[in-house]
Amino acid sequence: AQSVTQLGSHVSVSEGALVLLRCNYSSSVPPYLFWYVQYPNQGLQLLLKYTSAATLVKGINGFEAEFKKSETSFHLTKPSAHMSDAAEYFCAVSVGKLIFGQGTELSVKP
């Protein structure tokens, strides 16, 4: 069965530090992969998506993710965290059905 696993339910970084949120997927066929962000009391919104074009995908707000088939990973990164990045981040895989990971809450310390 297709699924995603997000490593770490909570990540805390200092403002200006690198953000790294980890996601591994399991899929028997090439997947479509997504990162969504959820700000407090809001719905989810798409950050970026991988649909088998370039393996390095750039999204909104300076985030990017790299698809690594050999590692079955799709980690999300941002070179420099901003206070406004504090939110919950969801990795999702779609092979006919969009399945979300459990989410990683990102805290940014001043």
Next chain:
Amino acid sequence: DAGVIQSPRHEVTEMGQEVTLRCKPISGHNSLFWYRQTMMRGLELLIYFNNNVPIDDSGMPEDRFSAKMPNASFSTLKIQPSEPRDSAVYFCASSSESGLGSTGELFFGEGSRLTVL
């Protein structure tokens, strides 16, 4: 442009009462999805519609839950009778694609927070 609109934003009810959650998708979108979010289970897809027709309701927890989409601009999720374990945030999302967001993007509403006492 208006996004996905859900109502009510918050609902507090007593066990046994009927609850109806409403959703207006983005105009022109032909797929609509109902998700439930809880701390324990994360985001779960309950049901999705394509062109107003229910395609997959395998995520609906039990017969107490029902969903309808009478036209392209309106959907309801009903729980009757409600139970405390139904307490969650219920999200509606829409998409311009016919599949389950396979290559496209889901647009989420702000959610309806349900508390069943």
